[in-house]
Amino acid sequence: MACLTPFQTLGPFFDFGLVIVDGDIIARPGARGHQIVIDGVVRDGAGDALPDALVEVWQANDAGKYRHPADEQDRPLDPAFDGFGRVATDAGGRFTFKTVVPGRVPGPDGRLQAPHLAVGVLARGLLTRLVTRMYFDGEPSNAEDPILALVPAERRSTLLAKSVAPDRYRFDIKLQGEGETVFFDV
Amino acid sequence: MKYPRPSAGTHPPNDSPGYKSTTLRHPKAPLVIIPHTLSELTGPVYPYGRPEESDSDLTRQHSGEPLGERIIVQGRVLDDDGRPIPKTLVEVWQANAAGRYAHRVDNHSAPLDPNFSGAGRTLTDDDGRYRFVTIRPGAYPWRNHPNAWRPAHIHFSLFGTSFLSRLITQMYFPGDPLMPIDPVLNSIPDERARQRLVSRFDIDVTEPEWALGFTFDIVLRGSDATPMET
Numbered sequence: 001m002a003c004l005t006p007f008q009t010l011g012p013f014f015d016f017g018l019v020i021v022d023g024d025i026i027a028r029p030g031a032r033g034h035q036i037v038i039d040g041v042v043r044d045g046a047g048d049a050l051p052d053a054l055v056e057v058w059q060a061n062d063a064g065k066y067r068h069p070a071d072e073q074d075r076p077l078d079p080a081f082d083g084f085g086r087v088a089t090d091a092g093g094r095f096t097f098k099t100v101v102p103g104r105v106p107g108p109d110g111r112l113q114a115p116h117l118a119v120g121v122l123a124r125g126l127l128t129r130l131v132t133r134m135y136f137d138g139e140p141s142n143a144e145d146p147i148l149a150l151v152p153a154e155r156r157s158t159l160l161a162k163s164v165a166p167d168r169y170r171f172d173i174k175l176q177g178e179g180e181t182v183f184f185d186v
Numbered sequence: 187m188k189y190p191r192p193s194a195g196t197h198p199p200n201d202s203p204g205y206k207s208t209t210l211r212h213p214k215a216p217l218v219i220i221p222h223t224l225s226e227l228t229g230p231v232y233p234y235g236r237p238e239e240s241d242s243d244l245t246r247q248h249s250g251e252p253l254g255e256r257i258i259v260q261g262r263v264l265d266d267d268g269r270p271i272p273k274t275l276v277e278v279w280q281a282n283a284a285g286r287y288a289h290r291v292d293n294h295s296a297p298l299d300p301n302f303s304g305a306g307r308t309l310t311d312d313d314g315r316y317r318f319v320t321i322r323p324g325a326y327p328w329r330n331h332p333n334a335w336r337p338a339h340i341h342f343s344l345f346g347t348s349f350l351s352r353l354i355t356q357m358y359f360p361g362d363p364l365m366p367i368d369p370v371l372n373s374i375p376d377e378r379a380r381q382r383l384v385s386r387f388d389i390d391v392t393e394p395e396w397a398l399g400f401t402f403d404i405v406l407r408g409s410d411a412t413p414m415e416t
Contacts, residue, residue: 002264002265002266002267002268002405003196003266003378003379003382003405004192004193004196004197004266004379004405004406004407005353005355005382005383005404005405005406006196006197006198006355006374006379006380006382006383007197007198007353007354007355008198008341008354008355008356008370008371008374008383009205009354009356009370010341010354011341011356012289012291012292013279013281013287013289013291013292014279014341015289016279016287016288016289016303016304016305017277017278017279017280017304017305017306017341017343018277018279018343019305044210044211045209045210045211045214046210048210050211052291056352058225058228058229058230058349059225060224060225066224066225066228067228068227068228068229068231068348069231070224070227070228070348071224071228082230083230084229084230105223105224105225106223106224107223108221108222108223113223113225116225118225118226118349120349120352122354123211124207125205125207125208125209125210125211126200126208126211126212127197127198127199127200127202127205127208127370127373128197128198128200129352129354130200130213133225146221146223147220147221147223150218150219150220151218155215175210175211175212175213176210176211176212176213176214177214180213180214180215181213182215182218183213183215183217183218184217184218184219184220185191185217185218185219185220186191186220186222186226186349186350
């Protein structure tokens with residue numbers, strides 16, 4: 001077995017190297033499903049916004065299908081939807097994605113998971129990628145989600161995007177301290 | 187399908203006091219271990235951005251040639267079973283020969299080079315190979331501690347076969363005297379793991395009367411091909 005190449009930080013000067021045109025637009029015009037905007041701020045342990053973080057998300061389409069060969073479900077792909085988004089935070093630590101609410105996908109035991117986005121956070125001062133998930137506050141199926149069930153109840157709210165306006169959700173990421181986002185070991 | 191978890195010591199701990207910027211940015215609560223579901227076993231594998239041929243030659247992105255030592259950096263992208271990962275996006279970014287990034291926030295007093303932007307991208311071929319032509323980056327100072335200098339390095343970003351195989355790392359150059367005192371490189375606990383980030387000078391990659399060659403193979407998490415015992 002070959003040995004893995006270790007992680008290193010992005011450093012502060014990455015955004016010119018990691019440009020994806022329209023990286024914030026996950027659902028292109030005509031994508032099926034409920035169109036939404038997700039925005040948030042990445043903050044450190046002192047509550048300061050990170051102007052040098054990179055937020056990446058990966059999600060299923062409206063039908064609960066991933067554009068990937070490992071997804072063998074008999075569900076339709078959407079030509080206007082790939083599922084990957086990548087955005088560098090601005091000077092105020094903000095990021096924004098335009099997407100659709102993902103469909104439910106199977107969990108480890110075949111039961112459906114609640115709608116969610118897989119999230120990766122990278123930054124200067126972060127030596128690896130932090131992995132978390134974004135769920136939707138008020139979604140009834142959260143109560144039966146097998147991954148949320150592994151998170152201590154008092155911390156689950158850090159994984160819930162809040163509805164702040166019609167079709168608009170807020171998902172802040174706190175790297176450390178009070179209100180610290182739950183991060184996963186995957 | 188099963189992606190084995192990395193062994194201890196491979197990746198740096200996010201709480202690495204020698205690298206000051208980690209202080210307020212590492213989570214303090216323990217990570218929550220979760221099983222791998224379809225959300226983790228899939229990922230962005232298709233060729234984002236569809237790199238063009240010229241995107242892999244950082245010396246030909248402007249009207250003139252950049253200053254500095256022209257080099258070839260190439261290698262293979264493999265999974266941890268040694269299988270090549272074809273058609274995966276490899277992105278690089280780096281400082282110029284003087285140690286300056288073409289980035290609005292970099293205020294190091296070294297000169298910018300109008301003929302060097304320092305960003306490249308390519309897809310691996312069917313055998314997992316990638317190749318860049320670039321300029322050897324310079325060392326540069328940073329404010330981590332008094333008289334702190336980063337060893338010369340090239341940043342790499344890779345996606346691999348799933349959400350689990352994502353990697354951001356830095357490639358270093360053999361013999362760089364700054365490596366033993368660099369807090370970023372030395373945040374990796376295992377010396378052998380640190381050595382895997384050091385490229386090797388490769389005379390077979392070197393092109394006569396044109397450019398020195400360096401080989402840097404990259405190993406990403408892959409799915410265990412061995413059937414799981416039940």
